[in-house]
Amino acid sequence: MDTRQKELMHFAQTAKGLDNPAKLKLILLAAGAKPATFFALKITPDNLGEKTHLERHLRENGLSFIAGKARAYEEITGMVGNAVRWTIKGSWYGYDVFADKAHALLFKKYLALLSRQKHEQADRVAGKLYAYPACCVEHYVREHNLAFLRKNYTHYSYYKHLHDRERAFPFLQHTTCSTTCAKSKKLNAQHAAAARKHAQKFFKDFSAVKRFSAEVAVDSESVLPQDVVYGIRSTAPVFPVKDGHEYSLLTLKQLRGHYYLLAHLTKAAYARGTVLPAKITMRYNYADAAFGKPRRVIKNLHHERHFVLP
Numbered sequence: 001m002d003t004r005q006k007e008l009m010h011f012a013q014t015a016k017g018l019d020n021p022a023k024l025k026l027i028l029l030a031a032g033a034k035p036a037t038f039f040a041l042k043i044t045p046d047n048l049g050e051k052t053h054l055e056r057h058l059r060e061n062g063l064s065f066i067a068g069k070a071r072a073y074e075e076i077t078g079m080v081g082n083a084v085r086w087t088i089k090g091s092w093y094g095y096d097v098f099a100d101k102a103h104a105l106l107f108k109k110y111l112a113l114l115s116r117q118k119h120e121q122a123d124r125v126a127g128k129l130y131a132y133p134a135c136c137v138e139h140y141v142r143e144h145n146l147a148f149l150r151k152n153y154t155h156y157s158y159y160k161h162l163h164d165r166e167r168a169f170p171f172l173q174h175t176t177c178s179t180t181c182a183k184s185k186k187l188n189a190q191h192a193a194a195a196r197k198h199a200q201k202f203f204k205d206f207s208a209v210k211r212f213s214a215e216v217a218v219d220s221e222s223v224l225p226q227d228v229v230y231g232i233r234s235t236a237p238v239f240p241v242k243d244g245h246e247y248s249l250l251t252l253k254q255l256r257g258h259y260y261l262l263a264h265l266t267k268a269a270y271a272r273g274t275v276l277p278a279k280i281t282m283r284y285n286y287a288d289a290a291f292g293k294p295r296r297v298i299k300n301l302h303h304e305r306h307f308v309l310p
């Protein structure tokens, strides 16, 4: 690894504007373990220079990139009664970064296919662009088919497979075809080895098991993207029977300086606003929670924010 690569690696590990998923993606690209990636850089009054700084390192390493427009972002800053308050903290920029010209061109092809609504072809090009295993790309394409989903999953088992894959392959960014996919196992091990070798500080923090005790409030429940507008389209939901729930859990105190919304999959049903004592285990990009007995219910729990979508 030459000096310029080492400097980019140092930036990736120490930049205040990169969260752990963004750090990992930039580290893997800088190490040559990924040919293309997308991540977000957040800019606040504390790190105004990081946009120029990042772009200088990318150019010095001969990496081509597309920087998105500035968009505002907000974070939870506390609760007032039954309202979760969000505050605008700064702006964020999306970065598409490519190891070489061929991958930058593949990205253009991907965008062109998307704009022509050719989703299957676009997914296959994206698979090549980001070097995802072919078995996983084909599985991903098959899962767009509602009949395939209904035949192979229930509401609960569909979310379960997503949770299981995230836990089986913490260094991968794609949805793998299974938790036993041999190509994904190999890729995950390669990515972990690259991060361990070139970004020890990040690797140590990312893979450490972090334990917290905190009250959580059960917040909203996940809805499949295909079902978001099913009432309007007057079609049936993907899974008519709900045999489980994926809830957002809101931590009622800050953990590592932030309030969190954690995805929690359970067969039990909880009313929105139910407050539970929880033992939370965080590792990589996921968190697991074990509950004690419910303590109270925050009636009409809701969010007060500036906007929902970027």
Ligand SMILES: [Zn+2]
Pocket: 133, 134, 135, 136, 137, 176, 177, 178, 181, 182, 183, 184
């Ligand atoms: Zn696979």
